Amino acid sequence: MPVLLLLGAPGCAPTAQALASGEIAFEGQNYRIVHVDLRREGLSLHWRDPQSGQPFSSIETLRQWGEQHGRHLLFAANAGIYDHKFAPLGLYVENGKTVVPLNLAHGNPASGNFSLLPNGVFAVYPDGHAAVRTSAAFKADGKSAKWATQSGPMLLIDGKLNEQFVDDSSSLKWRSGVCVKTPTEVVFAVSEAPVNFHTFGRLFRDKLGCRDALYLDGSISQLYVDGEGYAGAPAFMVKPYAGIFAVFAKP
Template sequence: MPASTSPIPHRVRHPHPLRWLLPLLLFANLAACSSGARGVDSRELAFAGQNYRVVHLDLKHDQLKLFWREPGSGRPFGSIDALRQWGQAHGKRLLFAANAGIYDRKSAPLGLYVENGKTMVPLNLSHGNPAAGNFSLLPNGVFAIYPDGHAAVRTSNDFKADGKPAQWATQSGPMLLIDGKLNQQFVDDSSSLKWRSGVCVRSSTQVLFAVSEGPVNFHTFARLFRDKLGCRDALYLDGSISRLYVDGEGYAGAPAFMVKPYAGIFAVFVPQ
């Protein structure tokens, strides 16, 4: 009888624990990037002896809106921090914020203010009112986002003549640039030095905000938009109270002790 042969046992291979761990870590990183790590394009630039904080928004991805009063209560937000806290309470994270146009003594926008398609303050074409301050330096202008998602900076008269309804809009002044040219009211060696903020639309969906990190005059600030940022039309937003907020970076612009309540605030939120 032939001798019986025992089968050779197979070696059982146990997968290395890292084989399962690495894909899980990769997935977690991807999830974090997609859910909360996205920010806005923010950078510091030097120009003509002064530093500036510049934020570049792409309206195809960044949902830029305007906020004045809290829904429900009707109370003005007044500050970027109050708006940020409101967003947190509603499951939103504030990526970017900036004060909008000039306001009056009653803390209401001095000119056109449109929020989500509703005109809350009409276009202001009054001329030569000294109480209006920089708003009366003509031409003043309008920053608007339209229902189709494109944005524009126009002089107030051109905005009226165009007649297109805006989804979001704020009026301020003066215009810094009109069709690539500096506002003729600006003087190269002016001694009127203030912290300043402004906005331009470089293409239909590319919006740039800038704030100075120290006092500058209008002429230098307008040249920043033309010569450094490549803008053709740019609008001044406000002066010594102006600040930008960027998530993860904090505030840039005027010192905190100079800031007063805002009437309108630009903001980009994302879900928390």
């Protein structure tokens, strides 16, 4: 099980805070897992500096921006898949504002994994609850999100692996994903070595106990945990992000 790490050392943040984070093994591979309790921790999504309008592009840039504004970064992860212009390819909602609308276009080869259907949405709602839904189900719900990213493919749908996945697939990549175990418990995971979709989906189902999980991205994916550094893809693989999840220390 993930261990509890104390994040936010004295002198670095107003108060020490705990975020559940740890490394687990599954079928011979290691994964970094981070649990976010929405009852205690504010999960937010960031693409552009609100003052300059320039994309943050990297976790380090977001961390520095936070420090300049008196906000200490405890956790960060890349959000969903984006296009060749480094803009979100699908739905992107930041602090209640829909910056990019829901994308239900199908079969575009340029969309890569996004077009491996069904794709889905991870959303945090104004009441503080979160959910992972297929894109079609999210649209049918008609609920406005406070924070949301669309990506794909769905890894798990109602406890079942995406039927597109092949057990012995040779498509091995560093992979990141997210699930919602309860309406207020969000779990992020990143592989620390290349794995296929089938294995990564089973991690969420069989090891983490999730019923619905969404793939975030592949070879560029990293998680950052304050005091522990980065896990996931090696630094030379990382490219600019269009959307970064973050948990900042509370004042």
